Amino acid sequence: MTRTGGCRCGALRYTLDAEPLATRLCWCRDCQYWALGNAAVNIVVPRAAVSVDGTPRSWDSTADSGNRMRRSFCGECGTQLFSESEGNPQNMVIRVGSLDDAAGIAPTMVIWTASAPAWAHIDPALQAFPGQPQ
Ligand SMILES: [Zn+2]
Ligand SMILES: [Zn+2]
Known part of the structure; x- marks a missing residue:
């Protein structure tokens, strides 16, 4: 199915023409910045299945994975949309909060649990990794 999404202000829109390869909660320290202290909810998707209307701003860094x-993200409203890793060029990550309709998308995996705060609830039903899964 085709899903659509965009930033809060509407300056950036995108279309996703594939089912997510994975849906993951991420507790890495970086995601705690983008997700306001919580875990980020991310889908991993084939990069070729995403088309973007508008020009996002971007910021490059070295992740905890190295x-x-x-x-x-949107330079107007600040909504985080995508992340891309040099180590996985065929796929990219979309922030689930930016989808117009996230029905049917639920995490199956939680990663970087070693960086989660003491109060974090790690759902025992999810496959959990202390760091980056292989
Ligand atoms: Zn925006
Ligand atoms: Zn993360």
């Missing part, structure tokens, strides 16, 4: 990462 990979160079590019995070893309």
